Amino acid sequence: MPMKKVMKGNEAAAWAAKLAKPKVVAAFPITPSTLVPEKISEFVADGEMDAEFIKVESEHSAISACVGASAAGVRTFTATASQGLALMHEVLFIAAGMRLPIVMAIGNRALSAPINIWNDWQDTISERDTGWMQFYAENNQEALDLILIAFKVAEDERVLLPAMVGFDAFILTHTVEPVEIPDQEVVDEFLGEYVPKHAYLDPARPITQGALGFPAHYMEARYTVWEAMENARKVIKEVFDEFEKKFGRRYHMIEEYKTDDAEIILLTMGSLAGTLKEFVDKKREEGIKIGAAKMTVYRPFPIEEIRALAKKAKVLAILEKDISFGIGGAVFADTSRALINEKEKPIMLDFILGLGGRDVTFENLEEVVEISKKALEGEKVEEINWIGLRKEIL
Amino acid sequence: MAVRKPPITTREYWAPGHAACAGCGPAIVMRLATKAFSEAMEEKYGDPNAFAIAHATGCMEVVSGVFPYTSWKAPWIHVAFENAAAVASGVEAAWKKLGRKGKILAIGGDGGTADIGLQALSGMLERRHNVVYLMYDNEAYMNTGIQRSSSTPYGAWTTTSPPGKYSIGEDKPKKWVALIAAAHQIPYVATASIGDPYDFYRKMKKAASVDGPAFVQVLAPCVPGWRIPPEKTVEVAKLAIETGLWPLFEIENGDFHNIKFQRFPKDGKFKKPIEDYLRLQGRFKHLFKRPEAIQELKNQIKELWRILGKEVELP
Ligand SMILES: Cc1ncc(C[n+]2csc(CCOP(=O)(O)OP(=O)(O)O)c2C)c(N)n1
Numbered sequence: 014m015p016m017k018k019v020m021k022g023n024e025a026a027a028w029a030a031k032l033a034k035p036k037v038v039a040a041f042p043i044t045p046s047t048l049v050p051e052k053i054s055e056f057v058a059d060g061e062m063d064a065e066f067i068k069v070e071s072e073h074s075a076i077s078a079c080v081g082a083s084a085a086g087v088r089t090f091t092a093t094a095s096q097g098l099a100l101m102h103e104v105l106f107i108a109a110g111m112r113l114p115i116v117m118a119i120g121n122r123a124l125s126a127p128i129n130i131w132n133d134w135q136d137t138i139s140e141r142d143t144g145w146m147q148f149y150a151e152n153n154q155e156a157l158d159l160i161l162i163a164f165k166v167a168e169d170e171r172v173l174l175p176a177m178v179g180f181d182a183f184i185l186t187h188t189v190e191p192v193e194i195p196d197q198e199v200v201d202e203f204l205g206e207y208v209p210k211h212a213y214l215d216p217a218r219p220i221t222q223g224a225l226g227f228p229a230h231y232m233e234a235r236y237t238v239w240e241a242m243e244n245a246r247k248v249i250k251e252v253f254d255e256f257e258k259k260f261g262r263r264y265h266m267i268e269e270y271k272t273d274d275a276e277i278i279l280l281t282m283g284s285l286a287g288t289l290k291e292f293v294d295k296k297r298e299e300g301i302k303i304g305a306a307k308m309t310v311y312r313p314f315p316i317e318e319i320r321a322l323a324k325k326a327k328v329l330a331i332l333e334k335d336i337s338f339g340i341g342g343a344v345f346a347d348t349s350r351a352l353i354n355e356k357e358k359p360i361m362l363d364f365i366l367g368l369g370g371r372d373v374t375f376e377n378l379e380e381v382v383e384i385s386k387k388a389l390e391g392e393k394v395e396e397i398n399w400i401g402l403r404k405e406i407l
Numbered sequence: 408m409a410v411r412k413p414p415i416t417t418r419e420y421w422a423p424g425h426a427a428c429a430g431c432g433p434a435i436v437m438r439l440a441t442k443a444f445s446e447a448m449e450e451k452y453g454d455p456n457a458f459a460i461a462h463a464t465g466c467m468e469v470v471s472g473v474f475p476y477t478s479w480k481a482p483w484i485h486v487a488f489e490n491a492a493a494v495a496s497g498v499e500a501a502w503k504k505l506g507r508k509g510k511i512l513a514i515g516g517d518g519g520t521a522d523i524g525l526q527a528l529s530g531m532l533e534r535r536h537n538v539v540y541l542m543y544d545n546e547a548y549m550n551t552g553i554q555r556s557s558s559t560p561y562g563a564w565t566t567t568s569p570p571g572k573y574s575i576g577e578d579k580p581k582k583w584v585a586l587i588a589a590a591h592q593i594p595y596v597a598t599a600s601i602g603d604p605y606d607f608y609r610k611m612k613k614a615a616s617v618d619g620p621a622f623v624q625v626l627a628p629c630v631p632g633w634r635i636p637p638e639k640t641v642e643v644a645k646l647a648i649e650t651g652l653w654p655l656f657e658i659e660n661g662d663f664h665n666i667k668f669q670r671f672p673k674d675g676k677f678k679k680p681i682e683d684y685l686r687l688q689g690r691f692k693h694l695f696k697r698p699e700a701i702q703e704l705k706n707q708i709k710e711l712w713r714i715l716g717k718e719v720e721l722p
């Protein structure tokens with residue numbers, strides 16, 4: 014029988030790692046994810062988890078050790094956030110290029126400067142081109158579930174790519190919520206043992222991993238990463254189906270809420286989706302036709318799902334906690350790419366909000382709707398809007 | 408008296424056809440080190456192949472692993488410049504979990520070890536992974552075209568320590584990573600030179616045989632980097648020992664009071680002057696117009712020996 018426990022997001026991630034039975038975990042503490050390695054070391058100390066836990070001296074070595082372990086042929090897990098993820102940056106490309114199905118939990122946190130430990134998505138968003146799959150959790154249950162799902166997808170022969178699962182700093186990492194912990198036997202059935210197909214350092218079958226790729230081969234090697242990420246779209250959906258069958262919870266690339274007759278659709282990721290659903294209910298009561306949508310998978314980007322969603326809306330408002338300086342929000346840019354050749358597309362607006370832990374309030378969301386309504390009525394508005402900015406201290 | 412030389416196995420793990428320069432010192436290191444490793448593995452586990460290699464970016468990695476070819480007849484992985492020690496930690500942890508017997512060999516140049524990789528090295532040693540870290544010391548970043556490293560000796564020319572009106576070349580004393588490694592109180596640390604291949608072979612075997620981490624720093628001349636003719640590689644490496652410039656020693660468990668020396672003259676007087684070593688190499692050519700710089704180099708070497716507990720005379 015699955016057991017319900019009240020726990021923080023970080024604990025949910027550690028529980029997911031425990032259930033997935035990785036043979037090697039290498040991690041280095043960083044706020045807000047510190048509890049993940051702490052909890053894992055407790056599991057290991059109590060004999061509840063049979064993993065080698067390498068207490069590395071930095072995140073760079075954490076991900077390097079994970080690459081070594083994964084290349085030696087075992088299931089591997091790590092956790093980090095923010096500066097820690099940035100320190101891993103170089104090796105993230107390598108892990109994907111070497112097609113190693115490492116899974117990493119991220120307590121999504123802002124990046125310096127100024128130093129800030131609170132939530133936004135700048136850390137993972139900045140790694141979107143590394144070849145890692147990216148999942149974003151709305152709540153602690155999703156953090157646990159998506160880590161299990163990430164392992165399953167990452168290790169699929171058609172994919173073999175690493176994956177990161179983001180859950181918002183403090184909003185989820187440190188907030189307790191009831192979480193259903195699935196039965197170990199069901200997880201075992203779902204994940205199975207990791208059997209490496211291509212990467213294992215075995216003296217009986219010596220292979221060279223991480224070779225030098227000359228111009229004659231490099232592009233093809235990168236193409237295979239592209240292809241694997243394309244395959245991941247299908248595999249993720251299959252795994253979502255299987256997950257539902259085994260565990261009863263349903264996941265979607267993009268989860269929609271009251272979108273069918275909506276004129277304005279607010280699209281976001283992570284924990285903000287919960288707030289949006291409440292807000293939509295409130296606006297619906299006021300008779301305003303709005304809906305919400307949550308992107309669970311950001312890489313591979315859900316192109317088809319975005320197109321389907323966009324067909325329903327007159328205004329597609331993207332709410333995101335990140336910024337790509339010189340262009341705008343990254344999710345907005347990606348969403349635009351998905352719609353560029355569509356015959357009919359909604360007006361698209363971007364809202365940068367909640368950076369560095371700034372609260373996203375109903376007042377902020379009212380502002381989003383106000384601007385969206387103006388656009389709907391044909392008024393000219395800004396494409397990129399910073400919401401909740403304290404202009405008086407600029 | 409003739410020295411009895413230990414036999415060197417005929418097994419090969421470093422295949423010919425790699426792209427190293429003719430006369431490359433580090434290439435000799437690769438071949439000898441893996442041979443020694445296999446012998447240790449055979450004695451320890453009854454399987455000469457019971458090892459895997461984690462390699463840092465650098466000349467030896469680049470010349471040996473050009474897709475779709477490889478020079479390695481052993482399981483081998485390269486990830487990046489600074490993380491061979493961390494990658495080896497992960498491989499070792501995985502092998503432990505898989506119940507696979509054997510030892511991991513991590514290899515890095517002086518740049519990948521003394522500079523950018525020092526942190527990962529220290530972490531790996533401190534955590535006591537069952538890994539031998541082999542630093543082949545060609546005393547500069549050769550792969551990127553001969554830039555100085557913290558292991559470049561005083562006075563040497565490199566492209567980033569050029570001698571000039573205001574410069575004698577590299578102006579800092581060499582960083583001795585073997586001593587830093589020994590400070591971790593790990594089971595075994597040694598210096599070696601391809602100028603004494605039997606000594607190097609014995610030390611690699613020893614390093615591979617101990618339980619826990621070991622570190623070996625081996626001097627390996629680089630033909631273009633040192634500006635030497637290809638046939639002089641071993642001779643130069645030998646002169647480094649004979650002039651006292653390259654101490655050969657072993658430190659076990661960080662016991663600096665009981666350092667074992669090899670090829671040390673009984674009376675502490677080195678017979679050959681350091682100038683013999685310098686003269687063979689283009690990278691020191693300019694020093695001969697600056698005798699005070701040569702004197703400074705000698706002072707630094709004497710100081711190194713003093714730290715190691717030996718008073719020496721350098722002619
Ligand atoms: C992070 C990073 N910085 C710089 C480089 C460029 N780089 C590659 S190899 C190398 C020098 C290697 O020097 P060393 O470790 O002494 O080995 P050698 O080439 O002499 O064999 C440099 C600077 C790199 N690959 N990665």
Ligand code: SF4
Pocket residue numbers: 426427428430431432433434466467470545549550628629630631632
């Ligand atoms: S540049 Fe030096 S280290 Fe590199 S292959 Fe040539 S001789 Fe060897």
